[in-house]
Amino acid sequence: GQNIDQPTEMTATEGAIVQINCTYQTSGFNGLFWYQQHAGEAPTFLSYNVLDGLEEKGRFSSFLSRSKGYSYLLLKELQMKDSASYLCAVSNSNYQLIWGAGTKLIIKP
Amino acid sequence: DTAVSQTPKYLVTQMGNDKSIKCEQNLGHDTMYWYKQDSKKFLKIMFSYNNKELIINETVPNRFSPKSPDKAHLNLHINSLELGDSAVYFCASSQDLSDLAGAQETQYFGPGTRLLVL
Numbered sequence: 001g002q003n004i005d006q007p008t009e010m011t012a013t014e015g016a017i018v019q020i021n022c023t024y025q026t027s028g029f030n031g032l033f034w035y036q037q038h039a040g041e042a043p044t045f046l047s048y049n050v051l052d053g054l055e056e057k058g059r060f061s062s063f064l065s066r067s068k069g070y071s072y073l074l075l076k077e078l079q080m081k082d083s084a085s086y087l088c089a090v091s092n093s094n095y096q097l098i099w100g101a102g103t104k105l106i107i108k109p
Numbered sequence: 110d111t112a113v114s115q116t117p118k119y120l121v122t123q124m125g126n127d128k129s130i131k132c133e134q135n136l137g138h139d140t141m142y143w144y145k146q147d148s149k150k151f152l153k154i155m156f157s158y159n160n161k162e163l164i165i166n167e168t169v170p171n172r173f174s175p176k177s178p179d180k181a182h183l184n185l186h187i188n189s190l191e192l193g194d195s196a197v198y199f200c201a202s203s204q205d206l207s208d209l210a211g212a213q214e215t216q217y218f219g220p221g222t223r224l225l226v227l
């Protein structure tokens with residue numbers, strides 16, 4: 001089967017750094033996405049990785065290791081507005097997005 | 110300008126009724142999707158559709174049917190609503206997957222429709 005695993009919930013402190021991990025097993029691979037979803041709102045696109053390595057975009061970075069079936073999302077200089085769920089999704093060989101259940105990130109002052 | 114819009118935002122209805130949710134995108138995308146997000150926040154694909162192919166998640170009951178009058182619209186019709194249908198339904202769109210790959214597959218979501226079946 002195909003599955004995406006990520007922690008259910010994480011807590012971090014404002015101003016700190018947090019890493020959200022995602023491991024996947026899919027039929028083929030055509031890229032990995034990270035989405036952010038605030039409570040009561042729609043998911044919004046954060047990042048895309050298809051090659052191994054780190055992609056940096058402001059305070060957010062995303063890393064991919066295809067051989068390990070592993071990715072992480074790194075959030076620096078955490079702000080209260082970063083409190084949200086972070087969804088990992090993998091595009092498989094049919095370009096279907098397989099979604100993780102999301103990681104709820106709680107930021108404390 | 111809203112890229113992907115859905116109506117209604119909230120829908121409260123009785124068990125057994127038939128209802129429709131509308132979705133429109135002005136991004137010029139060729140592929141549209143319907144997702145169901147339940148109380149556990151798990152995002153589940155229901156359908157993906159472009160002018161060439163309808164892909165149905167086989168676990169979706171046939172009470173659910175997508176209807177596309179044109180490539181900018183994908184409506185979701187639900188027959189004989191059940192209590193378990195209560196959830197948030199998201200519409201999304203992306204570029205045609207057969208033409209482009211990689212970051213072009215990025216899906217853009219509508220604001221969601223909160224369906225409550227009583």
